[in-house]
Amino acid sequence: MERDKNFILGVYDDEDVLLDAVSKVRGSGVKIHEVYSPFPVHGLDEVLGYKRSRLPIAAFLFGMLGTTLALVMQFYMMKWDWPMIIGGKDYASLPTFIPVTFEMTVLLSAFGMVGVFMISSNLKPWGQPRIFDLRITDDKHVMAIDLATNSGMGEENIADVLKSSGATEINKKSFE
Amino acid sequence: MAHSTTNYNLDQKFDFTAALKKSITTVLVLGAVILAIGLIAEIFGGSHDQAEEAGHAYHWYHRLYANLWINNVYFTGIAVIGVFFFALQYAAQAGWSAGFLRIPLSFGNWLPIAAGLMIVTFFVASHDIFHWTHSYLFDKSHPEYDKIIDDKGGFFYWPMEKGTFPIFYIVRLVLFFGFWIFFFNKLKTLAFEEDIQGGTGYWKKMRVWSALFLVFFAVSSSIAAWDWVMSIDTHWFSTLFGWYVFSSWFVAGLSAITLILIFLREKGYLEMVNENHVHDLGKLIFGFSIFWTYLWFSQFLLIYYANIPEETVYFAERMQSDVYSPYIFVNLALNFFLPFLVLMTRDAKRHAIFLKVVCSLIILGHWFDFFLMVQPGTLREHGGFGLMELGMLLVYLASFALVAMSKLAKKPLIAKNHPMLEESYYHNI
Numbered sequence: 360m361e362r363d364k365n366f367i368l369g370v371y372d373d374e375d376v377l378l379d380a381v382s383k384v385r386g387s388g389v390k391i392h393e394v395y396s397p398f399p400v401h402g403l404d405e406v407l408g409y410k411r412s413r414l415p416i417a418a419f420l421f422g423m424l425g426t427t428l429a430l431v432m433q434f435y436m437m438k439w440d441w442p443m444i445i446g447g448k449d450y451a452s453l454p455t456f457i458p459v460t461f462e463m464t465v466l467l468s469a470f471g472m473v474g475v476f477m478i479s480s481n482l483k484p485w486g487q488p489r490i491f492d493l494r495i496t497d498d499k500h501v502m503a504i505d506l507a508t509n510s511g512m513g514e515e516n517i518a519d520v521l522k523s524s525g526a527t528e529i530n531k532k533s534f535e
Numbered sequence: 536m537a538h539s540t541t542n543y544n545l546d547q548k549f550d551f552t553a554a555l556k557k558s559i560t561t562v563l564v565l566g567a568v569i570l571a572i573g574l575i576a577e578i579f580g581g582s583h584d585q586a587e588e589a590g591h592a593y594h595w596y597h598r599l600y601a602n603l604w605i606n607n608v609y610f611t612g613i614a615v616i617g618v619f620f621f622a623l624q625y626a627a628q629a630g631w632s633a634g635f636l637r638i639p640l641s642f643g644n645w646l647p648i649a650a651g652l653m654i655v656t657f658f659v660a661s662h663d664i665f666h667w668t669h670s671y672l673f674d675k676s677h678p679e680y681d682k683i684i685d686d687k688g689g690f691f692y693w694p695m696e697k698g699t700f701p702i703f704y705i706v707r708l709v710l711f712f713g714f715w716i717f718f719f720n721k722l723k724t725l726a727f728e729e730d731i732q733g734g735t736g737y738w739k740k741m742r743v744w745s746a747l748f749l750v751f752f753a754v755s756s757s758i759a760a761w762d763w764v765m766s767i768d769t770h771w772f773s774t775l776f777g778w779y780v781f782s783s784w785f786v787a788g789l790s791a792i793t794l795i796l797i798f799l800r801e802k803g804y805l806e807m808v809n810e811n812h813v814h815d816l817g818k819l820i821f822g823f824s825i826f827w828t829y830l831w832f833s834q835f836l837l838i839y840y841a842n843i844p845e846e847t848v849y850f851a852e853r854m855q856s857d858v859y860s861p862y863i864f865v866n867l868a869l870n871f872f873l874p875f876l877v878l879m880t881r882d883a884k885r886h887a888i889f890l891k892v893v894c895s896l897i898i899l900g901h902w903f904d905f906f907l908m909v910q911p912g913t914l915r916e917h918g919g920f921g922l923m924e925l926g927m928l929l930v931y932l933a934s935f936a937l938v939a940m941s942k943l944a945k946k947p948l949i950a951k952n953h954p955m956l957e958e959s960y961y962h963n964i
Contacts, residue, residue, distance in 0.1 A: 401963055402963070411881070415880070415881070419879070446840055446841075446842060447842060448840075454832075454835065454836055454839050454840075455836070455839075455840065457832065457836065458836070
């Protein structure tokens with residue numbers, strides 16, 4: 360069976376039930392693909408065992424890139440390419456470069472962070488976001504389980520585990 | 536009380552043990568000894584400039600007064616920031632901080648002592664700290680008549696004649712301390728009554744008093760900064776000086792709150808305050824360190840760029856001085872680069888060891904900030920960071936810690952009837 364194609368979905372009404380269910384399902388050996396919820400559920404990341412996002416590292420690196428680019432640009436322009444005396448200062452007067460450097464740092468850090476986030480969460484413009492159940496934007500929590508990664512378990516078993524963990528519905532979903 | 540918090544001892548009291556008292560007193564004595572050695576060295580080996588005309592000659596006690604003034608202003612700031620932080624949490628209806636609010640509240644106990652020290656120092660040392668207290672500056676027939684200071688004189692002397700008794704200045708000094716202490720006592724009384732009586736009525740009353748205090752503090756902190764710090768360099772002025780001093784106080788105050796919180800937790804108190812709360816304090820320190828840098832740099836950049844002599848004199852006195860120019864970089868390194876780079880990651884804000892190091896260095900760093908504001912204008916080339924400065928700082932630090940901690944030990948550590956205590960307990964970020 361191909362990965363990332365065929366899913367079995369457990370639909371939950373309540374976030375407290377969901378939190379317990381995640382622990383139960385993981386405890387029974389089923390690997391969870393992802394959990395979708397209409398609002399942030401505190402503690403969900405921990406019970407799912409997710410590692411912390413590495414987005415801050417990307418933000419820092421893009422910020423550093425902004426700092427470097429801004430300083431190089433200003434020194435190149437003001438000292439080498441077209442030296443100008445402004446306000447009786449040196450050609451390369453660092454304090455006057457700081458505001459532009461700050462802005463460039465913030466700008467590239469923010470753009471870089473948004474870009475990395477969009478790509479890593481499959482929101483890129485050329486990507487095709489997959490919607491498991493329309494109600495995840497309304498009032499239902501959905502736990503998606505990839506059948507391929509749990510091929511040893513058997514569909515019936517997984518459905519039983521979901522049912523006993525408090526899922527109100529068990530659905531199937533396949534993507535092209 | 537809510538079921539979740541009953542596992543904790545809500546009536547816990549901080550035990551200010553004899554051993555702890557002894558170690559703080561040791562620091563106090565050590566500071567006093569270092570101060571005494573510094574004083575003796577200054578009296579006998581100091582640089583007496585006999586060539587200067589009478590009245591302007593440098594004496595050893597000038598440095599003592601300047602040091603007293605630096606620490607008076609600095610520790611007054613940390614004390615009033617304790618009340619400010621407390622009031623801010625109530626005015627903003629913040630729940631996360633409910634578990635440890637007794638720590639900032641205890642800082643306010645320093646205010647009456649600070650008021651006494653400030654007034655005494657002002658009367659003893661006025662001519663040696665504040666140039667504008669000389670009456671000849673306002674006498675048109677005197678060779679040293681100063682037009683600029685004469686124009687500003689009303690701000691100090693009104694309604695009296697300029698050059699006599701600075702009644703307006705003294706009234707402001709007394710008024711600010713009076714109201715700060717009044718608001719502190721009001722909030723303290725309500726907080727401790729809430730412990731006994733319970734109910735949400737006290738919380739609502741404290742919101743109103745907090746909001747009133749914040750309005751008063753917004754104006755008074757700024758004017759206090761002009762009066763106590765900016766008027767030392769009488770000719771010079773900066774419109775953002777009030778916020779610059781406030782931000783320096785605020786970062787130092789937040790660092791002091793965090794340090795005492797971490798200390799209490801390591802002693803086994805305040806179990807319900809965990810790394811999530813410390814994380815938030817770390818974020819505030821990180822953010823307000825950047826805010827301080829922003830104000831420092833805004834002040835510097837505009838003066839540097841415009842290059843108007845009456846403004847640049849402030850930085851010329853500091854940057855072109857062999858004595859003070861290194862401390863500008865110490866100031867920026869400790870107060871900007873250190874918190875910015877070290878506290879950037881989430882882990883650093885959640886682990887006590889990073890915060891202990893950073894907060895201690897920030898408290899030292901902002902002392903250097905006030906050192907740079909006060910000493911160049913009062914001591915010129917005779918200043919510097921020596922034994923006297925170190926000793927005086929230790930004496931004030933230890934005294935402040937003794938006052939705050941002994942008052943903290945008198946009442947319960949947790950506001951057990953705070954309506955948002957449970958929110959604080961569940962705080963999770």
